[in-house]
Amino acid sequence: MTNITNSLYTIRFFDMAARKGTFIHRIHPVAKLLAAITYILVASSFGKYDIIPLLPLVFYPVVLLAVGDIPVMPVAKRMLLAGPFIAGMGILNPLFDHGVFYVGGVSIGAGWIACMSLIIKGALTVMSALLLIAITGMDKTAQALRMLKVPRAFVLQLLLTYRYISVLMEETARVLTAYNLRASARKGSGKGVKKNAWGSLAGQLLLRTLGRAERVHGAMLMRGFNGEYNTGELAPMNIKDIAYLAIWVLFFAAVRIYNIPALIGLLITGVL
Amino acid sequence: MHMADTLISPAVGGIMWAASVGAIAYSIKKTGDDLEQKKIPIMGVMGAFVFAAQMINFSIPMTGSSGHIGGGMLLSILLGPYAGFLTMASILAIQALFFADGGLLAFGCNVFNMGFYTCFVAYQLIYRRIIHRGFSAGRIFTASMLTAVIGLQLGSFSVVLQTLFSGKTELPFAAFTLMMQPIHLAIGIVEGLITSAVVVFIWKARPEIVERSAQGEPIGNVSVKRVVAALAAAVVITGGMLSWFASSYPDGLEWSVFNTNGNSEIESSGEVHTTMSDIQSKTAFLPDYGFKVPEEEAQQGAEGGGERWPSVNAGTSVSGLVGGVMTLALAALSGLAIALIKRGKKAGAA
Numbered sequence: 001m002t003n004i005t006n007s008l009y010t011i012r013f014f015d016m017a018a019r020k021g022t023f024i025h026r027i028h029p030v031a032k033l034l035a036a037i038t039y040i041l042v043a044s045s046f047g048k049y050d051i052i053p054l055l056p057l058v059f060y061p062v063v064l065l066a067v068g069d070i071p072v073m074p075v076a077k078r079m080l081l082a083g084p085f086i087a088g089m090g091i092l093n094p095l096f097d098h099g100v101f102y103v104g105g106v107s108i109g110a111g112w113i114a115c116m117s118l119i120i121k122g123a124l125t126v127m128s129a130l131l132l133i134a135i136t137g138m139d140k141t142a143q144a145l146r147m148l149k150v151p152r153a154f155v156l157q158l159l160l161t162y163r164y165i166s167v168l169m170e171e172t173a174r175v176l177t178a179y180n181l182r183a184s185a186r187k188g189s190g191k192g193v194k195k196n197a198w199g200s201l202a203g204q205l206l207l208r209t210l211g212r213a214e215r216v217h218g219a220m221l222m223r224g225f226n227g228e229y230n231t232g233e234l235a236p237m238n239i240k241d242i243a244y245l246a247i248w249v250l251f252f253a254a255v256r257i258y259n260i261p262a263l264i265g266l267l268i269t270g271v272l
Numbered sequence: 273m274h275m276a277d278t279l280i281s282p283a284v285g286g287i288m289w290a291a292s293v294g295a296i297a298y299s300i301k302k303t304g305d306d307l308e309q310k311k312i313p314i315m316g317v318m319g320a321f322v323f324a325a326q327m328i329n330f331s332i333p334m335t336g337s338s339g340h341i342g343g344g345m346l347l348s349i350l351l352g353p354y355a356g357f358l359t360m361a362s363i364l365a366i367q368a369l370f371f372a373d374g375g376l377l378a379f380g381c382n383v384f385n386m387g388f389y390t391c392f393v394a395y396q397l398i399y400r401r402i403i404h405r406g407f408s409a410g411r412i413f414t415a416s417m418l419t420a421v422i423g424l425q426l427g428s429f430s431v432v433l434q435t436l437f438s439g440k441t442e443l444p445f446a447a448f449t450l451m452m453q454p455i456h457l458a459i460g461i462v463e464g465l466i467t468s469a470v471v472v473f474i475w476k477a478r479p480e481i482v483e484r485s486a487q488g489e490p491i492g493n494v495s496v497k498r499v500v501a502a503l504a505a506a507v508v509i510t511g512g513m514l515s516w517f518a519s520s521y522p523d524g525l526e527w528s529v530f531n532t533n534g535n536s537e538i539e540s541s542g543e544v545h546t547t548m549s550d551i552q553s554k555t556a557f558l559p560d561y562g563f564k565v566p567e568e569e570a571q572q573g574a575e576g577g578g579e580r581w582p583s584v585n586a587g588t589s590v591s592g593l594v595g596g597v598m599t600l601a602l603a604a605l606s607g608l609a610i611a612l613i614k615r616g617k618k619a620g621a622a
Contacts, residue, residue, distance in 0.1 A: 003327045007371070014370055040377045045282050048440045052596040058603040066610035082372035086276050089441055097442035114442055121440075122278035126372040129277075133369045141369070153300050153312065158362040160316020165323050165366070172324040192331030198466055202325055202341075203473030206350075210481065213317035220313055265595025 004173045011166055013074050018137025024068040028241035029136050029144035035248040036132040042252040043124045048114045053259040061127045068135045079126050086122035090115035138162050143234045175205055275382050275431055277375030281438040289380030295388055296361055299354035311355050319359040330466050344390035345420050345467045352485050353391040360387035381434050385427040394423035403486050409472050417464035424460035428452045
């Protein structure tokens with residue numbers, strides 16, 4: 001139940017965030033999409049013991065959050081929810097990796113370093129995907145996919161699925177509330193659907209869904225649906241959009257090739 | 273079972289993307305015109321249904337715990353394998369974008385692990401064959417159960433392989449497999465039970481929905497061989513290109529090298545690719561935490577450090593740490609500065 005409510009909230013949060021009109025929201029969606037993909041590729045290309053060299057990548061989400069006026073907490077919360085699997089995989093590293101690093105005279109298990117690196121990379125990549133949708137929105141992301149020659153049928157399907165998720169989640173939430181009020185598995189616990197209702201509860205919902213799908217299709221045909229979901233044409237990228245993409249790509253490349261924090265560190269420790 | 277970006281390397285991610293894009297393109301071709309006119313709204317709404325249905329907790333008798341459906345099976349049973357696969361791919365895309373379940377780089381892996389094995393392999397080879405002899409509650413149960421269990425076993429084994437080939441984590445193959453397969457056996461059984469309960473209910477209430485989709489295409493026409501051949505070609509081509517690209521970075525191969533002789537340094541410094549030697553030498557001097565420092569200092573650090581690890585020594589790692597802290601501080605400061613400037617502008621405008 002709370003699951004459904006939370007998910008509905010998440011989708012609405014990203015919808016609202018994408019409707020803002022900041023500088024970054026006005027950048028061409030193709031430029032934002034390509035920058036995000038490059039970012040993820042660069043972040044995941046770092047080795048398993050890399051921590052320090054990938055830290056400058058933090059700039060990207062920080063800048064997007066700040067310029068895009070995106071509230072930090074909801075995004076961070078969503079990120080934490082995705083955490084357990086990554087943390088679970090990370091925490092197994094110290095068990096199997098018995099190497100030792102010596103950092104400034106202190107020895108640290110290589111497994112812990114790998115674990116840390118995994119978690120940081122996880123946070124960065126998850127954050128960038130969430131921020132892409134927060135500053136672009138689903139409709140514009142779909143337009144960008146069309147411009148990048150993703151087949152129309154797939155993009156259309158994606159958009160319709162997205163459109164109906166909130167409708168069906170609300171319906172599911174209502175069905176579950178009704179079920180929990182009348183026939184909970186354990187007294188008052190509402191902990192799940194009993195086995196004898198597995199088929200009928202989900203099945204009824206499914207039948208209603210199919211009925212709805214047919215009505216939706218009928219309504220679409222009545223309004224002249226011919227296989228195209230009209231979202232309007234996107235203007236071609238202008239100089240500002242190209243600059244946005246180029247700056248980020250150059251920055252990511254620099255981070256990948258040079259160990260920037262070490263350069264800064266050497267500068268500081270050298271001066272001191 | 274969602275694969276995360278952090279666990280895979282760009283090479284593995286790229287190969288799986290290629291394979292999944294191939295399967296998506298093939299599915300679009302197979303569904304053809306039917307797709308755009310009639311099926312798309314149904315697929316869209318069904319995708320949303322699975323999304324919502326994944327959040328229903330089904331309590332598992334006698335265990336005190338609850339399970340939920342993955343949905344790949346249900347989609348291929350109700351929509352047919354191709355439309356089912358496409359719908360699954362779009363669900364996974366939305367999960368990656370909005371819910372951080374699986375990443376964008378890992379999207380190819382996830383589509384393959386959760387869509388391909390259920391819709392193309394398990395559905396075609398098991399469900400179709402059992403149902404071919406006619407519908408009955410028993411056959412639907414057996415078919416759903418076997419398909420769900422086998423689909424999930426293949427999917428989770430695929431997760432193990434993708435993780436190992438990426439080399440981002442130090443789990444031994446055997447231990448990881450022993451951990452993943454039994455867990456997914458249990459998940460598969462639950463998925464099979466729920467799926468069969470739903471499909472049997474639908475079949476009893478509206479038999480034509482289940483039967484029509486099963487008859488959608490005669491078995492003879494489904495060319496699994498062609499899909500596999502096309503995928504194999506895509507994988508070999510991108511795999512070849514990407515691994516060549518990846519090998520220019522020392523850490524791309526660190527895992528395999530480290531595992532074969534327990535020391536990543538000898539191999540990675542010896543493996544200089546002539547054509548990429550510029551980039552290689554640059555990255556080889558700046559790997560992990562290390563940094564280009566005067567030769568003497570580096571040697572001293574290494575001698576004092578006991579067991580040698582690639583380019584890590586006291587002198588350089590301290591400056592690395594200082595630099596790391598500075599980088600993070602700078603990032604935080606720049607974020608704050610942008611926010612403050614924006615707030616100032618807003619106040620000024622008001």
